[in-house]
Amino acid sequence: MEAIHFGGGALGRGLVVPRLVEAGWTVTVVDPLPDLVEALDRQGGYGLEMQEGGATREIRVPIARALHPERDRAELMRRLGEAPLVTTAVRKENLAGVARQLVAAGAGRAAPCTLLGCENVEAVDEALTQALIAAGIAGEALARLHIPRTVVDRICANAWPASTTIRTETYGELAASRAGPTIPGIEAAQSIDALFDRKRYLVNSLADAAAILGRSRGDTLLSQAFGDGALLAELTPFVDALQRHLALEHGLDRDGLVRYAATSRERLANGFIPRRLDTVARDLWRKMQPGERFFAPLIALRRRGEAVEAALDVLARLVRLSAALEGAPGHPAFGPAELRAVADRHGEDPALRSVYRDTADRIGKGG
Template sequence: MLARRCRIRLRFVGEGRVLRADRRGEWSSRHMEQQITTFVETERASGMNLKTIVHFGAGALGRGMVVPLLFESGYEVVVLDTNEELNRELNREGGYRLKLSDDQSGDGEREIRIREALSPVADRDRVAEYLKSANVVTTSVRRENLVHVARALAETWGELDGENRMVICCENIENVGSLFRSLLVEAAASEEQSARLRRIAVPDTIVDRICTANWPEGTNVVAETFHECSVDANEAPQTGITLIPSVARIERDFARKRLLLNTYADAISFLAKGEGKTYLFEAARSDDINRMIEPYMALLQEMLKLEYDCDSSELQEWRSKYKSRLSNSGIPRELDTVARNLWAKLDLNERFAWPLIKLQEHGVDIGEGAKFLAKLVRTADGEGQSAAELQAKLEGLWGTTPAGRKLCELVSERLGE
């Protein structure tokens, strides 16, 4: 059913031309995207009964990226959020406005319409009815809230055939498909429910768009024009959602984004906060901070080449794109929202240490990377602590494996520099 819906929709898009995502996950023709919107608006005006998707999460990413992509792909969207005051305002307005801060076409504001905004708690029965009729559910709720989504779905979809149903978790979580599938199975009330829930497609995803919301001042959202929202083609060859494509090698794409964007943004934010700056765009624009981080970023780029066979020129293009996006002052994201949870992010399997561990396995000299991590630790958490105290923290975090102990030794040697 999902594949059939996709073919039907593409038949109307672009007057027979094929819509494709380029290698960066962006839509290759803005004119083509405008044609999609024109077609959808025409069908809405004619009273066509468009298919409904249920989306969990009305935060900045949900309203700034996921809901707009669903709406502009021709779906009616039911938005679920526990913030009942926000839901009431969205229902009163029938949606909200999305401002694209860097749009140069003169069409920088869009009206995003929703079918209804409900609370999965207060409006439980009505939510259940929507879920029973939906074939696709999307989320943007953060990791800690996925368990609640899984329980809600288990109660409804657990009683239905899971074939031709799909959950797209638009979360910045590696292997999110496997994580959510396990939560679904754990929420099953019986073996029969578990069997049905296992048939649901839950692909891994990659999601990326910088968005800010100013609720409770208003429902409107500010975002950039760029977006990357794709699912693993191995699990879901067709999504049926024009602006959320299926792609091959999503593991590679996720690693590229994780290191060249997320790690970069985290690192420059910690350094900029240490310098007394306020906003992320100030960090990205700082020549001193970029010079400081360049040797470390070069190592991350080398790791992506060795582990994922990434092309050097393509990686350099992505780095330039990411830096340009983070430098956008039209989305004034505060450093405090990025420069947080340093020690969790220093875990051996996380974004700062993991690539250096991998490079060690390839025999690459990671001295410059260790030097940068030492600088990062001193800047972000070194106030009032001696080098010995910081070293003890690192030993507790990294001392569980030989590779971790080696990294700890290299970074500790540089803590006093």
């Protein structure tokens, strides 16, 4: 079983490649960094370092080849034309480049292939399909591709260029929608959307919120913020609202969600993988948009007639504190006026409008 993996970064080498290798796949890694490709190819793999029970251990992850998409184009085209599995772990904006490679390699391909997007991107299957269409894929070639929806979760740190070693936690989630062929090493899940939202809200939203509070108190690492019980207690009404939304939206068990949130807090408090708060609490204005991780679940709850006032108090405090964190190029500052502007743009949606206006009013009252 030969798999081609695009993306030699932390998540790709920390989660996707090890899962495939453990399941018996022979993996070729493709990355645009020439020095990294040369090092991985020369070493025939890399180290994966993790901590268990306070002890650190390192395992070796073997790979078949490491290829550069331009320098090694001929070999890449050949391997892509034959591999039954292609996985990606790149930035969303780089999926277009992967799609062009796949279209170029698949012109004469007759055998089916599974294309697995392992980015932390909602509905990544749709993003990949659109990228392939934009790259000019033929209808029959697209029909031969199985592109499942996925969810991925593992905290990883990339040591490159100091070394090729990836440092990671033991926890890992990599699942694909159940429809379609079985993929050895990849869990098949009935509802990827439920798992994705659970991860987005009870890991990502939680991490972002704690990072804002932590930076306001002078913390520099995510583990410091999650080691502060008083800080986490401030977030309790918000986390409770997230759990209620997940239970109502996806039918997830509330007790299971409580356990999942507790596991998330434990994972994010792990100092073995240092995460700087300035790399977590960033791009906050995008994350505060109606369809994103802070406001979307509260809007959905208000549409259901659920109480969200205590959670809005938390959001108001986060927005007020975020003003000191934003303002750098590409990261605009925002506050009550910006929230009210969003509300005004969505006047046709009473729940959305009221959630944004109520949050803005709370900020004005010192929230």
